[in-house]
Amino acid sequence: MERYTENNYASFWLQNGIIHFVYKNQVSIKYPMAIKIVADRLKIQQGVSYPVLCNIKGLKEIDKDSRRFLSNEGSSLITAVAFVSHTPLSSILTKLYTRNKPIIPTEVFQTEQEALEYLSQYV
């Protein structure tokens, strides 16, 4: 079953046991939005844990409180995260994010294909 959600900052859907999460272009994340991101994600998960493929190409900035929230309690019901990043900017943003050790396995990949291969062990 595919469950698709779209809002102001991202579109995300469940496909083959993986949550695909794609940030919209030029998104700046502040703490209240981080809370909303997690709430919306958990809504489509309906209480089940899944791995997440997160395409951050569109992400412009994310503040410290949001990073801490998302990498901590905001990671609830996620088994693993694979970020897809292939611009100098997104690579720096993932480095900032993973500096506070996330509570779940987190890896960064250049391509979606590599990311999906990594996540397949958590499906």
Place this chain on the structure above:
Amino acid sequence: MTDLENRKRLENIFNHLIKMSSGNFSYRLERTNKTDELEALTALVNGTSEEIQDAFFHQSYINLHDSYRFASQMFFLLDEQFNIMELNSSPSKFLEYHTEDLLNNPFESFLSDNSKKTWGKTLKLKSSKKHEKNILLEFKTKTNLLLPSYCKVIFFSNASFLKGKTIITSFDFIQARKIIEEKLERKINQSNDTTKANKSNKKALSFTDVAIIRAIGEHLNTRLQLPLPNLKDLAHEFGTNEFKLKKGFKELYGMTASKYLKNQRLRKAHVLIADTNKSIKTIAKMVGLKRGNHLSREFKERFGYSPTKLRSKTK
């Protein structure tokens, strides 16, 4: 982007680093829509200012997970067309303009492009019933740096003494996370605001001690559902001793290891209660609390409202 534009971007980064080197971490660089190396460097410089600014205000690392927002006390009085009529001395100091250059100019012209939008939306409130609003505005300095400030905007009706004028004042130090938590607490309990003063004057830890305590904290976060390990064993596992572990948690997080674990469990429970349909009993088990009523009690104590009340408000 042209060479000229890139040179301008680089110049802004230099300006910002000069500010930082003289101990001022309140400013931010304006971001562009690019994703190139220069933009990555800009994001990194902003992230670094944010970290250093917070570290300074934390003094001894208390509340590591909360951020502070700095805003000096700026005061603006705007006329009916939102031009600056009066101001105190702070805007000139922080925005690097002479007072004469600020006076009689549109307030909006000293804001970042993003904040111009926020400001535009706020102006719509003027005609509505609500006459006061707290907003985050990014001021733009003469040298193109951004100064984010929490502001209170007060509109005066034509019937009042200040006939259609607007006052804007910026706040003092604020803990960003606390604002959100307290807002939710107020929404749920409809009670008044309470701010807790932070402890200060704690002795700082060595860099290595901080790294070890942080690693232990992060380790505990990954195993919330399990009981707190024996502290002596835990300390040895991370190459320290029980005394340093206990002292470290108190100084770095402002609480004992056991309280830290409980706090992390309750934070996770908060998300699960607010955004899933799992029973309180199941959530209690997921976060390592033995029974649902145990969770409810601790939860109420930490957040000021019960899990069931939170759930009823978020559904």
